[in-house]
Amino acid sequence: MHSAPLPDTEAQRLAKLHSYGVLDTLPQTAFNDIVALASSICGTPVALISLIDRDRQWFKAKTGIDVEQTGRDIAFCAHAILQPQQVMVVEDARQDERFRDNPLLEGELGLRFYAGAPIVTDDGHALGTVCVIDTQPRQLSPAAEESLRILSRLVVNLLEHEKERHAEEARQREEARRARDVLMAMAVSTLDLIAYIDRDERYQAVNQTWLTYWGCDESKVIGMHVRDRVGPAVYENEIAPLIRRALSGELVRYQHLVRFHARGPRFMEISLMPDTDASGTVRGLILRSHDIHLQHEREQELKEALSALEQRTLEQQRFIQVLSHDLREPVNAVRNFSTLLTTDHLQELSAPAQRYLGFVTKGGERMSRMLDDLTDLLQLDGYTPKVVDMDTRALVSQVMEELHEAIEQSGALITTSPLDTLRADPALLRIVLFNYIGNALKFRHQDRPPQIHIETVPVDDGMELSVTDHGLGIPEDQQAGIFDMFRRLHTRQRFDGAGLGLSLCRRIAQLHGGRVTLHSTLGRGSRFGIVLPPTVPGEPA
Template identity: 45%
Template sequence: MQVAPLPDDEEQRLAKLFSFGVLDTLPQKAFDEITTLASAICGTPIALISFVDRDRQWFKSRIGLDPSETEREVAFCSHAILRPKEVLVVEDATQDQRFHDNPLVTSDPGIRFYAGAPIVSDDGFALGTVCVIDRQPRHIDAAQQQALCALASLVVTLLKHEHSGREESERRAATMLRRNEYLTALSTSGLDLMSFVDTNYIYRYVNQTYLSYWAREPVDIVNRSVQDLLGKALFQTTKTFFDQALAGEQVDFEATIDFPGKGTRHVEVTYLPARDNDGSISGVIVRTHDIQKLKEREEQLRSTVAMLEHKTLEQERFIHIISHDLREPINTINNFASLLAEDESLGQSAMARRNLHYVQAGGRRMASLLDDLLNFLHLEEHALNLKPIDLNQIAEEVQEDLNAALQRSGGRIEVGHLPTTVGDASLLRIALQNLVANGLKFARKGVPPLVRIASKTEGDWLHIEVQDNGIGMHEHQLANIFEMFKRLHSGKEYDGTGLGLSICRRITELHHGRVSVRSDPGKGSCFSLSLPHPTTGVK
């Protein structure tokens, strides 16, 4: 197990974390809603808001996990905070050298998948993460990672709100109550609406923000009753809270208010009992904090969750249609066409045989298209099985699979020495086979195809190159060559579905790599699969 090193700014980072006063506080609904959203967005049973303390990670909110903290040295989040601008994604912890023997992997809770978006303060300190965990390997796409980052940003907003809003207001309220200076303090309370109401429900003070929201002048509010401003119905609703505060209780609640100067706003309201020096209650300090933007962001996140769920459902329906509703009639056409072609008793004319050939060719193309389309769609659900793989063995398997195509074309494949790297063997085999098959297929007339497979490394990158001596492509044709259904030639010239290169691109993207091509018309093309390549630890 690799223990994460301490960040270079560890002491400053801890000081910033401690300044928020969030550690060991009680659960709060706003934070719990964030973990609920994270779990729904990524489809994981476990979601956490984790803060990395000096010797532990502590969970402000947790779903699907009982402990409220773990030791820091086993925490995945200790690794995540080392790169504050990146989401740490571990698709299978058993295959990751940093975590494969971690107690959280080898025993309860049995972590396999982890994704953590750093919670970064405004001045750049990574305090912890919003993370999701599963007990089985999985993959999340870029949209889900972006949503995790948005949730981490929302946590920072809540921390600032809690720190500079409620806690500061309460501290200042306590100070001014003890010193009987609360009216002076109210005038410097920033953007929140502040007011003081006496025991007879009469406004004795309001700040400028209060006046702005209600679009009134001081003479319209001060020394007038709360009912005069709010109206009878709203006053009767809030009177219960006033009475609780006048009885010595602090009251917190949320409300939606239609302010004449600002429109409808969602607000957080705090009623604090104001005490004189002798301890008697002289009125209520009312703090109203505008959380409309916070609510709008929460709604945007809910909309994102709904959109992702709808997208997943539509994709599942589409896959079902392809797998069953389309494949069955295609299989029926191909089977009956084969029977007709083999039945010599029908005495078919030359035209009938030619037309039947067209039916068979079209049926094969359609079946191939359905297979390629299903392969492409299933890539989104594929959990990467990352482990050391021998690329020479992959190349040998590709040659065996394409033996029939080699014999038909009279071509050959030359394989240079390829290294061992880390990747998903089944996916990289599909990508390599697609590129080699294209090299054999797009051959020049009268020229036996030759495909060379080689590799080179540049720093932390491995480039697997597949070069052919085929027809090549013009420069203007290269820009969109990896798009779905992009074909440069008609089906009469060359068979194909236009999905092979799209599948190659997606496979390299799943490996956090890229695919590129260079080509000369009439001379051939060279495709390059560029993958992150570990320089150590691969044997």
């Protein structure tokens, strides 16, 4: 196990972290919502807001895990903060030299997959991460990676807001203790707008920042009623009820868009703090306005980013509609009319024309299969598997019936071991078996019938369903990308296909929280498998 080295600016980073006063604080809804959103977007059982302290990582918010903290020496996030501008993704921790013997890979957590977006302050210090964890190896889509970045920026905004809020409350408590000196204290320069309003709701004092925002001098303000400053309509409908609550002794806080004469419209966080005398009687109000316009704009940017994600989902659905209907119609026309020409007029055509017609027919069939595969692949995004305890032998029989013609033509010998019950979505698992067996029939030695064996085998992380053949096999240097979209090892002249089938199998495995496997030797055959966990993500354990 390799513990992460310390960042070059570790002392400054720790000072920045401690300045927020967030360590060991109670759970807060806003932070909990962020980890819930991260878990939902990335489809992982565990999500965390992890902050890296001197000797530990502490979780400000968490879902799917009960521990409050771990040692820094075993923390994945301690590695992630070393590259503040990147999302660190570990697809399979067992295959990573830094983590393969990490104790987090064992026990109840059983960590396999990790992705963490550093929480980076404006001055470049990475305090920790928004991270997601899974017990199964997997990959992270670019959209999910970008979402983690957005959520990590939101955490920084929340930390800054909490820091400002605590500072604001501390300032207000100090002012309450020094109520008798409030008019003098207001003369001190501050970024906040401060005014003192008496029980008659008239301004008795304002600070320089207040005057700067409103673009006026004291002579135009002191003694003026609040109603005359804000206007009768705004006063009666919005301000008067709040002032009455504050004059009754309640600390009132609210956010409001204020249209300043000198600064224009600004979102402000406004506090009306009662000023009481020794007997507890309210003698006036301290009005403090804090400019949160920049923070509000950042929150709006986040909302717009999330809206853009939703829009891309809708566009994808429309694309699926085009694939399923608009594109399929001309393809079907090509196939139908080429079939009619072949059936009714083939003998009337010259030899070159017959050859060209064959190209058209095969091209239409290939395009139809590609549309089927693309539609299936795209429709899996956001799909929740309908998991049941399924009869594996019955499913194998169904797929063999669908491939009956290809099996007969090739003279294939297909055998099975006793097949265990699998917990999966039957419709999706049928697609996997169809592709695995279909490939075994296709990529065979031409001088002998294919031999195919189907079995189920228990493995560490679930149950594996595999299809083994004695066919052409796959070169070792091409095995790593065999499940990528449109990946082909042979020309269409030799073997037909769009290169989408195995991508579809991998996506189906991911939807089940599982994985695909491959063992192959060039010239001797291949063994393709899908590992299904005991419990599918989103399913009650």
